[in-house]
């Protein structure tokens with residue numbers, strides 16, 4: 001039985017994602033913010049935390065990236081991918097809609113719909129989509145942009161469903177645990193995630209990416225966040241295909257560590273979309289194992 005903290009309250013997209021990680025007997029615990037969900041794991045109050053990490057329309061979720069890079073290390077062990085479209089909820093007695101509240105990522109994905117359907121309404125940022133529903137119930141705002149499940153938890157009237165400016169939008173969520181963890185087994189369709197603090201010198205980022213490219217490793221995401229100490233210096237979040245248990249990936253991760261002391265491993269886990277790694281010629285795990293074996297023989301003087 002595990003306690004899984006999630007970015008809540010109940011009825012958020014993250015709660016739906018967290019449900020995909022539960023097995024019978026697990027308990028879901030709502031946290032008010034993303035850092036609080038992750039801190040619950042760091043403090044040992046929860047066994048794992050489910051947080052959003054990126055959206056196909058709005059990109060990275062900064063609160064997640066910053067907490068993972070800056071605070072005590074956590075390791076990702078699983079991911080989930082959810083389709084994202086929204087419902088707009090109001091109170092039964094709602095009159096004219098002057099304010100619409102939601103999580104900034106949700107508001108950004110319905111901007112056009114709001115302009116066309118509620119042109120006079122002011123968009124207001126809320127802690128999460130479900131927190132916006134709570135605030136509407138309390139009379140603080142007139143409408144909330146929420147996950148479709150929110151209406152099952154909050155007694156509000158549905159003004160619209162299937163709202164989304166971009167069809168087929170998706171959000172990716174991670175399940176984070178506190179090290180030491182048992183890494184999930186490689187599946188052939190895995191993702192490795194890490195964050196590296198690149199020194200402000202010519203070619204640093206290019207050098208890191210070249211280590212992946214020369215090993216035939218396909219990048220799946222590159223995000224930069226300011227390091228907040230020195231203006232113009234960044235941390236790079238680098239995701240790529242493969243699992244650190246594979247020789248070719250271990251070789252690349254080792255090279256990244258040689259080039260950058262300030263690198264943090266954020267996990268190797270099965271991709272939720274099941275996309276298998278593309279393997280370039282001469283970059284198969286067997287090629288790495290074979291080459292290592294040959295070098296070892298050379299070092300023993302057995303073969304030249």
Ligand SMILES: O=C(O)C(=O)Cc1ccccc1
Nearest residue numbers: 012013014103105106128129
């Ligand atoms: O606020 C929520 O419901 C979340 O889980 C964060 C979020 C917001 C918008 C799209 C996907 C996830």
